[in-house]
Amino acid sequence: MAKQKADETGLSRMLTLEIARVTEAAAVAAAKLRGRGDEKAADQTAVDAMRQELNRLPIQGRIVIGEGERDEAPMLFIGEEVGLGEGPEIDIAVDPLEGTTICAKAEPNALAVVAFAEKGSLLHAPDIYMDKIAIGPGYEEGLVDLDASPADNLNALARAKGVDVSEITACILDRPRHAKLIESVRESGAAIRLIGDGDIAGVIHTSNSGETGIDIYMGIGGAPEGVLAAAALRCIGGQMQGRLHPMNDQHRARVAEIGIEDIDRKYTMEDMASGDVLFAATGVTSGSMLQGVKFGHHGVQTETVVMRAKTQTVRWIRTTHGAAKASGVS
Numbered sequence: 001m002a003k004q005k006a007d008e009t010g011l012s013r014m015l016t017l018e019i020a021r022v023t024e025a026a027a028v029a030a031a032k033l034r035g036r037g038d039e040k041a042a043d044q045t046a047v048d049a050m051r052q053e054l055n056r057l058p059i060q061g062r063i064v065i066g067e068g069e070r071d072e073a074p075m076l077f078i079g080e081e082v083g084l085g086e087g088p089e090i091d092i093a094v095d096p097l098e099g100t101t102i103c104a105k106a107e108p109n110a111l112a113v114v115a116f117a118e119k120g121s122l123l124h125a126p127d128i129y130m131d132k133i134a135i136g137p138g139y140e141e142g143l144v145d146l147d148a149s150p151a152d153n154l155n156a157l158a159r160a161k162g163v164d165v166s167e168i169t170a171c172i173l174d175r176p177r178h179a180k181l182i183e184s185v186r187e188s189g190a191a192i193r194l195i196g197d198g199d200i201a202g203v204i205h206t207s208n209s210g211e212t213g214i215d216i217y218m219g220i221g222g223a224p225e226g227v228l229a230a231a232a233l234r235c236i237g238g239q240m241q242g243r244l245h246p247m248n249d250q251h252r253a254r255v256a257e258i259g260i261e262d263i264d265r266k267y268t269m270e271d272m273a274s275g276d277v278l279f280a281a282t283g284v285t286s287g288s289m290l291q292g293v294k295f296g297h298h299g300v301q302t303e304t305v306v307m308r309a310k311t312q313t314v315r316w317i318r319t320t321h322g323a324a325k326a327s328g329v330s
Helices: 015-031 039-054 100-105 150-161 176-188 199-212 223-236 249-257 323-327
Strands: 060-065 089-098 111-118 129-135 169-173 191-195 216-222 239-244 277-283 294-296 299-308 313-321
Touching (some): 015 039, 015 299, 039 111, 060 223, 089 199, 089 223, 150 216, 199 277, 223 239, 223 277
Parallel strands (some): 060 089
Antiparallel strands (some): 111 277, 129 239
16 A cells, blocks of 8 residues: 655645544444444444555554453453554544444434544543533534533523523433433433444534534533544534543543542543544435435445534545445455
């Protein structure tokens, strides 16, 4: 494979196409197990396909957000080196199958997701929970804040949009831990869209509220997913804050193990994903952001979004792969 010339940021423009191939491969692999009820099998096949594609790239890649530590994950573990060992040094965050339960049940919004960034640019977040809040672009910095009450954040956003709070919709994961948050949001007069899984997509939806109907994302989800969502917002604009939310002593020990001293630190979007960032997501199941993989006699169709922070470009890529793709051939 010919070497790709990197620009001054260290990321090659050609990687905007190569990163799409990475998520497409994972999405097609996972889509073959849609609706089969086997979350682990769907996730593993996505991991295998994503790793294979990453190892074809002319990069010196290191997984900083992955499937867990080496002992927990045989592939795409945190610290694993991927790529051909030449070209730019890149931090990589992966979620080969965002929404394993969604895929297993063939429900909307399962995605294959990856982010590339300059070395040292992505937060090494432990695989625990994170409290998050996010809104789209065009607002005064600091308009919403994790330390403010849900009502204060919703009212501030409504004032900035020039609408009544009843016209604001918050996206929240449908979990028992959010009972108080849901009650507070409804008491404020705002609407709620509850989602079963897939909070990366939930955060991204805030960037285009006119189309998605989601104005703000609130609540506790995975910390690794928080970093991936921050990477996406860096590319398309918006605001996001996150704070690690350990649920038990094991979680607190995990934070200490990776060297994070201030467990209560409030991370900004730039703290979680800085420098130049490339983000890609391919639909596994059809949803509000992307169409899912479609299998046909003449090939396989995928839909992918690729974003870049430096240029603020967003590319929507609809690809028809040859019939060999349906048989697992790249």
